[in-house]
Amino acid sequence: MKKFVNDPKNFVPEMLKGIALANPDTLRYVPEYNLIMRADAPRHDKVSIVQGSGSGHEPAHVMVVGKGMLDGACPGDVFAAPPMEYVLETAKLLASDKGVLLLVNNYTGDKMAFEMAAELAEAEGLLVRTLFINDDVAVKDSTWTVGRRGVAGNFFVMKAVGAASEAGASLDELVRIGEKVNSVTRTMGIALTPCTPPAKGSPLFELADDEMEVGVGIHGEPGRRRAKLVSADEIVDELLGAVVPDLPYSSGDEVALMINGLGGTPISELYLLYGLAHEKLAAQGITVGRSYVGEYCTSLDMAGASLTLVQLDDEIKDLLLAPAEIANRVF
């Protein structure tokens, strides 16, 4: 295993500690619940936004905590849903008078932990709503058969509700916005290599030297099919061919286009894919209004990429354009 790691059991807490040490003024780390939260949360003039999932998808979600995005993220261990108690205690710590919005990528484990936590939090008198993200068009049923999976498109939901909550929107309003963004967001990914969880120490699946997994999940779940590795051009055609007709996105639409790296693919290749996708969309009459190229939702060290489209309207565009300050940053 080629990783920077001490005892694999401490992989997640040691990473979280690093995030906290790198952002001492803006973030707080609560080790008991794997919680990274805004230092100034909860603020009672805004709804608190919380996301959790397994770890291994960084920068999602622990590195998108900050002004304009999440108020807190409480991940589980690598590829494991957070224990219900983490979610419950996070909701309590971030309880705001305006409420708490729980964002959940649609997997059975996450769904059950968050729903149970929400039930308990409500029983304790908290105002809580839960919103599921399920943008992956690859397979109808996720690993745990609860419908489509939530993948890189979650960035857009987090960004939109984060911006709106910063502007003072109510919990109901945030649910409306989040559901709307989710409903116009579609993603599909391709893996060139498997990923290696630190505790396992070996690749999660096998992929021959000349193979790719089309429609792969961010936990290495099988996708639509395994195929011979083809050119970047053909790959973009395949991704667009799955994503565009699904909503569908049509001529005249303005979209956000994201090329998301799955962890092991360099940004040079992501920009190459971006350029191809941008031009192929233009040829279909679809205009890219906002572009996102880089790592947003990864699968550890997996080489691969996903393509996400979001149908833009003025409301969504304004929310995506609003400023944000998160741990994942260049400067």
Next chain:
Amino acid sequence: MKKFVNDPKNFVPEMLKGIALANPDTLRYVPEYNLIMRADAPRHDKVSIVQGSGSGHEPAHVMVVGKGMLDGACPGDVFAAPPMEYVLETAKLLASDKGVLLLVNNYTGDKMAFEMAAELAEAEGLLVRTLFINDDVAVKDSTWTVGRRGVAGNFFVMKAVGAASEAGASLDELVRIGEKVNSVTRTMGIALTPCTPPAKGSPLFELADDEMEVGVGIHGEPGRRRAKLVSADEIVDELLGAVVPDLPYSSGDEVALMINGLGGTPISELYLLYGLAHEKLAAQGITVGRSYVGEYCTSLDMAGASLTLVQLDDEIKDLLLAPAEIANRVF
């Protein structure tokens, strides 16, 4: 080869096109010279800052073009210095009344191409200065035996002179600032895997499953030694043990700490390394004033990381804190 690529010969131009398409309002692409430049350059109220090097180190340097950093970047092919003509024509296109500052990572190929271009540009009446960056403590002599190599520390030089030039500093002043930042910046890297250039299609060197290359260069050049892969703790000790005494950085110093990913290592591992380094520095009385975790100067898809320290003073800190808007961004 597990890469998103069409004809490898078009790898660099297709990537550059993607960058331009993703940033239509702010950047311009000049295909003849692999040039990515600010759309509003040259501006005669500021010195133009140019950096070039081989490609394969993205986001350096084509993705750090923008307000507050570079005015233009003119890379060569993967791991190949830019042809002299690219540099010369770039200098001409970006010629500002206040002059042009050429930043060069210290390798023979780059050095010779930039020096010759500077000579010709001056012969044509341009005001040009050249500044070399050589922060790598791993080996005294670079691949091409011109002294220490320039690696991830170049980010700090670009950021500092970029901010100062935005504020209207003269060419002489920028040279002073750039040399000062370079003189207090030190880096060392470790590779866990080799990288694979698209045109070659196979790894540049071999590294056994349980080996790492200590002090590796960003073109896969051999470092100080090949060693058994050890824990993240021991790796950070080794990196700090090489970097700290080199300047030296001492108790009472305030530093910027960068953990830079070499391309194939996920950001989770980088934050893990960051946390360890931050605490070990604190234990030596060295305070981290600014933190940088992510990919700044890569070696294609190499798994690995480098650690950079910059000794901070008020002037450098202000320049690092100044806002910048570049292609490499989250939002």
Next chain:
Amino acid sequence: MSDARVESVVRTITTTCIENETYFGDLDSVVGDGDFGFSLARGFENVLAQWDTFDRSDTGTFLQKVAVVMSGRIGGTSGPIWGTAFLRAASQVKGTQEVRGTDVVAMLRAAIEGIKARGGADLGEKTLLDALAPMTDTIERELAAGTSPADIAKAAAATARDAAEATRPMQARRGRASYTGERSIGSLDPGAVAVAVLAERVADTW
């Protein structure tokens, strides 16, 4: 005060799940991912560790605390499934000190509905529901027939065991075992077996 018999049954469930970690894990290894024994054991170890600290002002409160502690720290399916079962059972006896036979049936029905809601499963999908539901039917029937509590427990255990055996020809539609598709036919469902084992221990220690 919480009901002493309920406390005793919970205690039996707790120790039995801890003792059967390996057995339950092995059952889940046949067509599942082998973590069932581990999950239950860790969850109930936490219950055991905090046993003396639970708020016992009434039976509902006691069961709610058990639910949160049991499911709070374990991942996967069993934490939320079992936690929800305890939670919904608790809601039936909120404020109640002494629990009667009809309460037990109401608690089990609520638990079953909770599990269905949480995990989306229905009867016949090769889950613990396939043991829990017939067992509850038996208890209700025997209660109506005026059978003694100890004998009701025995009848419940027998039904649960038969029902667990009856999961063998079913195909798993939920949880990790469902990935194996038709290969899941022919083996017992670990969750249903666990219900049988627990019911037997409860009857034995009545």
Next chain:
Amino acid sequence: MSDARVESVVRTITTTCIENETYFGDLDSVVGDGDFGFSLARGFENVLAQWDTFDRSDTGTFLQKVAVVMSGRIGGTSGPIWGTAFLRAASQVKGTQEVRGTDVVAMLRAAIEGIKARGGADLGEKTLLDALAPMTDTIERELAAGTSPADIAKAAAATARDAAEATRPMQARRGRASYTGERSIGSLDPGAVAVAVLAERVADTW
């Protein structure tokens, strides 16, 4: 107008480098990275392609254009090294139409200094300097002795050839070949051999 003889010599260098791509590449493959023939051939192909377009207002201008075109598009060491040599030679005859023998020596000396400045090499480090410098000495000596231009060219070629052979026992200290350390001893320096080949062709075609 640029000097016709200079143009003819540059033309000979151009075609010779293109024709010897494989040979020069093979020489660089022994202890170097094999790109020397490729780099020179691509550079001089560009010169050939733009031959008719060069500004020929004087010899210096002509040579400067050759320098830029030759070195502009090729990477590695040889572009800047050879480009600088042509550029510095050009600077010696800026504004000059007709080039005399003493100009040739001055041009070669300037080229040598330029190469040293650009690449940091000195004599004895197994580079093209080790052929270029003795060759220039010979030209200077023969010029002083009143030898005819054609015979000077022959003498220069002979010296360059001997000097190239003399690089065999040297250890490479510059360029990619220097990575091989002591292994570079025993083989000819490709750059020095190229100088010899070019000098011989110039003499042959005088």
